[in-house]
Structure formats: structure tokens, C-alpha cells
Amino acid sequence: MEVLEKPDHLYLEVASRIESLIDKGALKIGDRLLSVRALSKEQGISLSTAFQAYYYLESKGLIEARPQSGYYVKFSRQLPFDVPAICEPTDEALPVSVDEMISSVYHDLRSPKLTSFSLSAPDASLLPAAKLNKSVIHSLRNEPDHCLSYEHIQGNEKLRKQIARLSFNWGGSLSEDDLVVTAGCMEAISFCLQAVTKPGDAVATESPTFYGIFRVMQSLGLKVVEVPTDPVTGIDLNYLQQALDRFDIKACVFVPNFNNPLGSCVPDDRKKQLVDLLAKKEIPLIEDDIYGEMYFGKTRPRTCKTFDKKGLVLHCGSFSKSLAPGYRIGWAAPGKFKKQVIQLKRMNNVATNTLAQVSIAHFLQNGRYELHLRHLRKALHTQSLKYMQAITEYFPESIRIARPQGGFVFWVEMEKHADGFKLHKQALKHNIGIAPGQIFSAQGQFHNYFRLSYGMPWSEKVEKGLRTLGELIRKQ
């Protein structure tokens, strides 16, 4: 029998039925939809109508296509949560205050009992241990001196070439000579900050942002100007413009791609505006791009370095979130501050671990990194959706939650009277780790927030952890 199609209505009708399944919870976030071919067969519609139906649902943000995998439910109106509000910090440049909370949260992460939602990093099971081990053993056996000797101060040349190649993915054109290898991204940020500031200087950063950034500023005697950050589009450029007019800001440290803890991503055109804005005032921008490769969208977001013409952007990255946290290999592309960064490295620790550098270089040379990243992105995206589904089920409706576009974490806002640090203490009694909101601000703001990592693959343990966490939040 021939299928009679009314193109304007039929795809809408099919789409509307799928939408209603999603609304009712019959199709949950993360569920895979029928293939286009199967849908066509099942509903007795043409392939193109089936496509149109999915395309329409995708445009509404309800489902999404994943390359070589099919269509998945992405969003449900059942999700009762709004995204967190932008939080305006008090508008004075304050000296950073230390937070003992961090020690409490990160005191003992290696306990096997712990269900840890507190680390913004992938679970070890998501990392390509066997293949990377092969590269290590190859390096041990084939490199001169078996990797026992000091490496070049700027870092292993082969590794720098591979990192330079990665820059093409974000529209960059770095050469190996532009790069300085460091012991992780935190060291890169620390050296870059020291290269462009002196004690007492004011430095702008996002609010909220990674506590390590505040810690290093505190330790260097810097003053922090916190700039409010939108949970979707990142740093507020208008506020930044005002802050630049009001304070004598000497540098900025931003995480434009998948800010930790927000998961926000500054759109590429705004990155360009940001770079131009700072270039006008000759203000260096330290760009922490540690999460840039962990995007859930179709393409790698650009970086601020992509738009840097004056050498004012000090781009920092790392393999700690994507390949091997324990190897401690990161890098800086410090633009015109390269010489200062090298000097800081010379005086701090001279060279970075040779074996780790050579092994990662070998892993990348063999094309293994791109392949691994594709798997990792897909796994993280799926995990984020699974977690979100459980949160919908177990957390009270009063919470607000950011929708990360990449990275490892959810930023959760509780009711005003709730306390993230108290929640951490209570959760720890149940062997559950979270990161309280207070540690993501220099001023101890965000007391009613917490950060929840979905770096651990979905499991019963995870589900139980989220259920318990939901109960604890309700009690608050």
C-alpha cells in the first residue's frame, strides 16, 4: 500500500507524539530513539518525513543527533529546574581569603568507599590505560637514556609539536616554539600569573570559578575582582567593561570553555569581543582551556587565543582532564610573555617529567588521542544526561541547575537558607563527596550552591549516591 503523505502535518503529528512521550516521562533523557529507518517502517511514513520529525524535535532542543549513533532524548519539560541565577558579587576588590573548606573536601579522595561527586575529572575507567601503557613501554625501551635524563626546559619537542597540532582544532596556529610544557594546567596558570603581575595587583576572574585560581592569586598577594558569569554564555562583558573602568585591573584569568563549575561556554564571537576589549587596554588574558576538548556540541569551541593578535593571551591547557591526570602534563602558550614563563619554570623545577612527556607524544603521534577523545566526549555526554534524569527524580523541585555544554560538572543552586558546606559534611557521613559552592568564590559567596561531577560512569552506586544526596537536600 502506498503511503499518502501530508508533508506539512504528518511530520508534526509524529513529532508531537514523540514529544508527548517525552513529556510523560515514557522517553527519558538519554534514551535512544528509533533509527530514522525504523521510525519510517514502524509509523508507515517516508524516510524524509521521519527525518523531518526528528529534525523538528532537534530544533526544539528536545532531542539530539549523535554522530554514528542515532537520536537521543536531550531535554524534558518534566525537568522542573531552572538554571541558576547570575550572582552579582559585592563590587569591591578584596584580598583573597583562604578557605579551609578545600582541605576538608579534598582531604581523602582515594578512599574506595567514597562515592565521589567532588572531582572535576574523568573516572579512571574512562581513560585509555592499556594503549597509553604501550606508549610508556615503547618510550622506556626506545628513547635515548630510557627517559632518565632532564628534558628540554620548554618541554619535549615531539610533544610540543603534537600540542601545536591540536591547536588547529580551535583555529589556532601555534608552533612548538610557542609552547612551554608544565606539570599540569595549574602550574601553567601559576607561572603565567607570576609572569604578568606583581603582589598587590588586581586581577579579574569569573564568579564562580575554580577555587585553585583564587588560591594561587591569594598566594601571590593579588587582589581579585570577581566578574559575574552567565550559566550559559559565560563572562558578562558589560560588567567586565565597567570593572575595567573602575579598577586598575592588571590581568584576567578566565575559563571561557566550560567554566568550572558552571559548564558555561562563551560563544566564539564574544570571545573575539573579549580579546579585542582587553587588547585595547593592553591587559593580558590568562585563558584556562583545560575543558575545551570535552565539548558536547558538534565542533570544538574556539579559544580566546584564536583571536589573539598581540600576544596578550596566555593560553593554558593540559592532558589531566582527558588522558592522564596523574601524569601531570600541561602547557602554556604564553604569547609575548614566553621568556618570563620559561624563567619561572627554571627557578621552580627546571624540567618536567621526561617519561610522561615522551609517552604522551608517542600516544598522540599514533592518532590515538583523537579516537579516545571521541569516545570520552560521548561517554561524558551520556553520563551527564543519565545523572540529570536521576536528579530530576531524586532532588527537590526547588533546586536550580546549570546545563553544562561540556566538561564534567553540574552547578546546583539550593534554596537560600541551604548551606553547601553543611551538605558536604552530611554527605561525607554517607561516604558521598561533593564540592560546596563557597569554595568557588574568593568572598565565600554561593553558600547555597554545590558542584556535582558526573565524571563517574553511571552505576547503582552513583544512583544510590544521588538518591541519598536528594534526601539530604530536602532535609536542609
Added chain:
Amino acid sequence: MEVLEKPDHLYLEVASRIESLIDKGALKIGDRLLSVRALSKEQGISLSTAFQAYYYLESKGLIEARPQSGYYVKFSRQLPFDVPAICEPTDEALPVSVDEMISSVYHDLRSPKLTSFSLSAPDASLLPAAKLNKSVIHSLRNEPDHCLSYEHIQGNEKLRKQIARLSFNWGGSLSEDDLVVTAGCMEAISFCLQAVTKPGDAVATESPTFYGIFRVMQSLGLKVVEVPTDPVTGIDLNYLQQALDRFDIKACVFVPNFNNPLGSCVPDDRKKQLVDLLAKKEIPLIEDDIYGEMYFGKTRPRTCKTFDKKGLVLHCGSFSKSLAPGYRIGWAAPGKFKKQVIQLKRMNNVATNTLAQVSIAHFLQNGRYELHLRHLRKALHTQSLKYMQAITEYFPESIRIARPQGGFVFWVEMEKHADGFKLHKQALKHNIGIAPGQIFSAQGQFHNYFRLSYGMPWSEKVEKGLRTLGELIRKQ
């Protein structure tokens, strides 16, 4: 035939003939003497007389016994050189000035053409690559997460236990909890300095000493008070006492065992005096003990930490000079400043490379380190004597040279008008690397000195290098 012995004379007579062979150069520094048994047989004397002869020569400092190896020529009066004079620095606390010379010297150490006498480190051929590789492969395969995860911020617990055990050799009793693992000794010193000083503080150090110490001080905005150092007994306590009275010294950074570049060793009783002197004024002492295991004498020299009762000694060490420079594993035992050092590590690079820590721990647990150290000490001592012999032959008699009691380097004084940096430039044209004296002082003193490493095993290339160097010195 029965041997008639005249005990009071016979051993003296035999000894005197051996002495004359040494004086004439028939027996050279580093040459092995006949065994006691062979000497007894050859000379028709009793074993005890042969022993007495050697014992007498040993007491005169001409020969030395090496365990399980026999007697060797240690010193020759033919050696025409005196030890360098103690150099009194100008007595003001000056801000540290940068030295571009360091970049010139350490620009390209990995060139295969270079005969490098510029690195105070063992040649890779002296390191136990095969056995250490086994430990790496074992760790890759057997450790949880294949060493991919972040390590404990204080460092791998097994490794800290092993380092604590090493402390027994120098009369210490550290526990794993006293230690913080770092990316090499330089990082340990840098963190320790930051823990006990603030910019503008005055810090006492030896003169000459390792340029890295001046660099880190400069970078931290500290002022340096240089304390003259004896080529044999190290830091001048009288001068230090005066300096403490005259300047408001907030900390000291000393290398008591085998100061680099002098090779001097502070006698253990003076170490105690030094610790007591500083304890009276509550001044922290950062002790760089990176060369402590590379002793040529019979026992491991003690450390200042051995005599520390108040937690004021921040002891720093490393495996970079003895096992694996490229692994970047060092440590600090920061006494009562442990908390600050951990905080500095947290803000700088969070954790140290996991694989390197676990592998070295495994290597040590299996007792391989002690065995390797015995071989390494013997090799270095022999090399030092071989080099000294060649220096005697090829260098002009006008030079003065320190006799290192351990470590990797000779400190050579040329005539007043000579210039170490010029010599470095000229030597580099012949593909020879040395370290000019100027870089071992904050004030650019020691222009007519240079440091010569004997870390490379003896070879024709080394001999040719020393001959050329001798010619270049003569031309100056």
C-alpha cells in the same frame, strides 16, 4: 728462608718506597695498589707489616682503602695545585641580579657533539635504567588505575615510607607523614623559601653556591647575604654569626654536604653548632641535601636535620642526582612549616607524577637503591681521581682546585685576570661545556673560576676535552 722483620723500620721502609713511586708519578692517582697478600709475597714481608705500610700511607692521606676493592692512590704531592682561597664577599645585603650567562651555558645540553663538563649530575650510563624500567613496567601493570589518577598531595605513601627509611642513614627518624614529595629538589627549595619568607626579606646563603638558589631568591624578591665558604669545611660559622648580628636574616639556605660547586662538607659537629646557632634566633634553615648520598668517605655524612629539635630545619632532597634526573622526584621534610609547604604545592601543581613516584618506591622497596648507590659512589670517586690526574697533566700549574669529598664537581680557580665566562665561550667553540664561576654568586664574583663536572665516565673524549680546556686556560 725465614723472614726477619724489624717492625719499627720495615713497614716504614716499604711505605717510603711506595711513597716515592707516587711522588715520581709511577703510581698515579686512582691506580690500584697490590693487595696486602700480594705485597707481602712480593716484598717478603709478613701480612701485618704489609698492612702497617698501607695503614701508614693511608694516615698520610696518600692512599685510601675502598671496601671490597683494595687500596688506591688518592693523593700525589705532584699535584701542584692548592685549594682555592676563601673569597670574602662584599658585606652588604644586595638584591639578587639576574644572570643571562646561565641561559648561555644551559641553552643546549642535549647536543650529542658536546663534551659536557657543565652539568652537576651523573651521566645516564651510570644510572640503573634496566632495573628501574622493570619497576616502571611493574607499576604500570599492578597499580590501581595504572598510575593514571592524581596522587595524594603529600606524595605516594609507599615512596614517603622509603624516603623516611633513607633518613636512618644520616641519623634521622623521619616518618612518612613528615614528608612532602615534590617535582625535584629545586621545587622543594622554592616551596620552603616561600613558606618561611616574604618579599624583601634577607636570606643567608653560601658563597659560592648553586645558581638556582640565587635565581629562586631573585624571583621571590628576596635579598641575599652571601656567607664565605671554606673549600673543605664549608660555611664559615664565625662569619655567619657576625652576619646574623648585622643583618635581619629571616632564613638560611645551605648545602652542607658537598656544596655545589665547592664539594665541601661541613663536619658533623659543626652542623650541630650551626643548627644550635640558628635555633637560638628561631631562624629557619633550608638544607639542600641533594648530594648527601654521593660521599667518597666511609659513612654517609649526617645532615642538619639530624640535629634539629625545634622543627626549624627544612630538609630537601631528591632522586635527580642519584637515580633518575628526568623523573623529577624530590622531597621536603619541612619541620613545622609542613602545612605551608603543602598549601604551596596545592596552589602550584596539586600533585606530583604518580608513575614516577610509584616506580621509585618499588625500586627502593626491593633494596635496589642501596646497591646502586654503592656502585655509583665508587664510580664517581674513581672518575674524580682520573679527572684529577688528567687535570694535573693538562692544566697550568697556576690553577687552584678544590678536592671534593663527594658529589660531581671540581671548583677551579684560575689566575686573577682570567675570565670564566670567556673560557666558557671559547670552550663552546670546541664543543666543550663548562660552568663559569660568575653564575655561582649573586654578585657576579668568581670571575676567574669555573666548575668542572666529572659526572661523565672517563673516555678519550673526556681526556681530549680536558686537554683542550687546559690549552684554553693557558691562553687566557
